[in-house]
Amino acid sequence: MSDFFSPLASRVRPANLSEFIGQEELVGPKSWLASAILSDRLPSLIFWGPPGSGKTTLALIIAKETKANFVQLSAVESGIKDLKVILDRAREDRRLGAKTILFIDEIHRWNKAQQDALLPQVENGTISLIGATTENPSFSVNGALLSRAKVLVLKALTEQEVIKILTQALAKDGTGKSKAGKIDAEALRVITILSGGDARRALNILEDVLSFATGNKKINPEMIKKIAQRPTLSHDRTGDDHYDLISALHKTMRGGDADAALYYLARLLEAGEDPLYVARRMIRFASEDIGIANNSALLLANAAYEACQKIGLPECKVNLAHAAVYLAKSPKSIVAYFGYNKAAEIVAAKGALPIPLHIRNAPTKLMKELGYGKGYKYTPLEGKSELSYLPDEIKNEKFI
Numbered sequence: 588m589s590d591f592f593s594p595l596a597s598r599v600r601p602a603n604l605s606e607f608i609g610q611e612e613l614v615g616p617k618s619w620l621a622s623a624i625l626s627d628r629l630p631s632l633i634f635w636g637p638p639g640s641g642k643t644t645l646a647l648i649i650a651k652e653t654k655a656n657f658v659q660l661s662a663v664e665s666g667i668k669d670l671k672v673i674l675d676r677a678r679e680d681r682r683l684g685a686k687t688i689l690f691i692d693e694i695h696r697w698n699k700a701q702q703d704a705l706l707p708q709v710e711n712g713t714i715s716l717i718g719a720t721t722e723n724p725s726f727s728v729n730g731a732l733l734s735r736a737k738v739l740v741l742k743a744l745t746e747q748e749v750i751k752i753l754t755q756a757l758a759k760d761g762t763g764k765s766k767a768g769k770i771d772a773e774a775l776r777v778i779t780i781l782s783g784g785d786a787r788r789a790l791n792i793l794e795d796v797l798s799f800a801t802g803n804k805k806i807n808p809e810m811i812k813k814i815a816q817r818p819t820l821s822h823d824r825t826g827d828d829h830y831d832l833i834s835a836l837h838k839t840m841r842g843g844d845a846d847a848a849l850y851y852l853a854r855l856l857e858a859g860e861d862p863l864y865v866a867r868r869m870i871r872f873a874s875e876d877i878g879i880a881n882n883s884a885l886l887l888a889n890a891a892y893e894a895c896q897k898i899g900l901p902e903c904k905v906n907l908a909h910a911a912v913y914l915a916k917s918p919k920s921i922v923a924y925f926g927y928n929k930a931a932e933i934v935a936a937k938g939a940l941p942i943p944l945h946i947r948n949a950p951t952k953l954m955k956e957l958g959y960g961k962g963y964k965y966t967p968l969e970g971k972s973e974l975s976y977l978p979d980e981i982k983n984e985k986f987i
Contacts, residue, residue, distance in 0.1 A: 595794035596787050599756040600644055607648065608755065609748040609786075610641055610741055620739065624652045631709050631716035633694070633724050633733065636741025639785030642719040645741075646690040649717065655686035662696040667704050677714050687714045694718035695727030702729045709735050743784035750775050752786050753793055770796070770806040777808040781815040829860070833868060836911070841876050845915040852911045862903050866892035869910050880920035887913055926986040933981060940978035 601607045604614055604621060614620055623629045629649065634642040643659075650657035658673050677687035689705075691697070708714050709732070716736060720727055724738055744752070753775050770793075778796070782789035792815045796806055799814060832855050839847035855865055866888070873888040891910035895903040949960035964972040975982040 594791065595756060595760060595797075596790040599759045599790070601648065603652065604648055606755070607641065607644065608751045609744045610645075613739055613741065614645065624649055627653050629653065629715060631718075631736040633718045633720065633728060633736045633738045634741055635720055635722075635724050635738055637743045637784065638721060639782070639787040639789070640741040640743060641786065642741060643690070643692065646688070646717045646719065650688045650690075653686065653688070655688045655715065656680055657688050657690065659690045659692065662691055662693045662701075667701055670701070670704055674708055674713060677708070681713060688717060689714045690717045690719070692719050693721070695720040695722045695724070699729055702732050706731055706735070744786055745784070746776065746779045749779040749782060749784065749786060749789050753778060753789060756790055756793065774806050774808055774811055777811045778815070781811070832858075832860075833865070836865070837868065837872060837876075840872060840911060840915040841919065843915055843919075845912045848911045848915045849908060852907060856900075856904055856907070862895045862900055862907060863892065865907055866895050866910070869907070869914060872914055875924045876919050876921060877914065877917050878920040878923040880918040884914060884917050922987040929986045933984065937980065940980050943975065943978065945974050946976055 604624070607614055612618065632649075634645060636642055646659075647657065649655075656677075658677075660669060660673070673687075673689060677689070680687055694702070705714075705716060709716050716732075718724075718728065718736070724733055728736075750772075757770070774796075778789055778792050781792060792811070795814050796811055799810070832851055836848060836851040836855065839851060852865065856862060869888040870885065870892060873884040877884040888910055891906045894906040898906075944958045945960060945962040947954075947959045949955045954960075962974055964970070964974075966972060977984060
């Protein structure tokens with residue numbers, strides 16, 4: 588009875604690798620993971636991937652296939668006290684010949700002390716750790732713990748994979764079987780789009796839609812959109828999605844692809860990114876990538892920033908779109924950007940070299956007597972000077 592009332596995503600969760608859909612490179616018949624499971628020689632693992640990509644399901648399958656005790660903790664709700672209870676039980680089970688897999692969801696939310704408490708137990712084999720994270724483990728998991736685990740990267744599910752998961756759920760679940768005829772392929776595709784590659788969200792939408800479909804009412808895309816509201820756009824202003832998307836926007840503008848620039852701009856803004864952050868990046872881009880090839884680019888980018896300040900969202904989206912297209916289509920020059928970097932390297936390497944006397948200011952009689960300003964030409968009136976403006980030690984350096 589309890590299973591009937593559990594969410595659809597739990598009721599239809601794959602029980603083995605043959606039922607698992609997606610992540611073919613990771614879990615396919617010839618994969619390292621499949622081989623390690625079959626030989627029961629798994630190290631501790633870190634699953635890194637977006638929400639709904641199969642991290643928890645894979646951990647459950649591994650526990651079942653390897654005949655290990657499976658203990659699950661949420662890093663949001665647990666701490667060292669909970670861990671101590673689990674470890675005491677794992678030590679006792681180990682003496683009796685039983686293995687324990689500890690699955691920690693959102694392991695990136697545990698602090699350094701909490702993660703450090705795992706190290707000795709992972710090291711001595713008391714537990715096999717499977718950590719799941721949506722954030723880059725290079726930054727969110729302690730280096731010592733990371734060195735004792737193998738990181739497996741899960742990708743966002745494709746549209747075809749999510750449709751297969753939904754179809755499998757309809758065939759597997761009693762409620763789904765009874766109403767499968769009411770939902771067609773186009774309706775499943777709409778659910779897939781709205782889920783954003785998150786299988787759990789897709790199954791939740793499907794469950795909501797099935798419960799709404801009473802009588803002989805056909806399920807259509809419009810009904811689904813009303814129930815699900817809008818697509819889920821994965822975005823964290825401090826996470827990988829944030830940096831990947833802003834990098835994609837920058838590189839597509841650099842590459843001159845205005846269509847791609849608009850797409851990534853929309854991804855950022857529709858997911859809730861601060862428009863002023865995007866505008867600041869455009870100001871930087873205007874000088875870094877366009878520079879002297881089109882001096883108006885900096886003016887436009889700055890104007891876009893001011894427009895965002897003045898009118899805010901949602902109206903300022905069009906200002907940023909205007910800027911993104913203009914910057915993408917503009918000619919590019921990196922001489923100012925690379926020139927400054929080279930100058931900065933010289934400063935770092937050689938320190939504060941003496942400024943040539945002839946371009947130093949000479950406001951006093953003594954300074955004039957010491958040669959300050961001597962030989963300086965006011966070039967707008969006197970023509971080009973033959974004297975070098977750079978310190979003698981680097982007078983032949985070229986930065987642009």
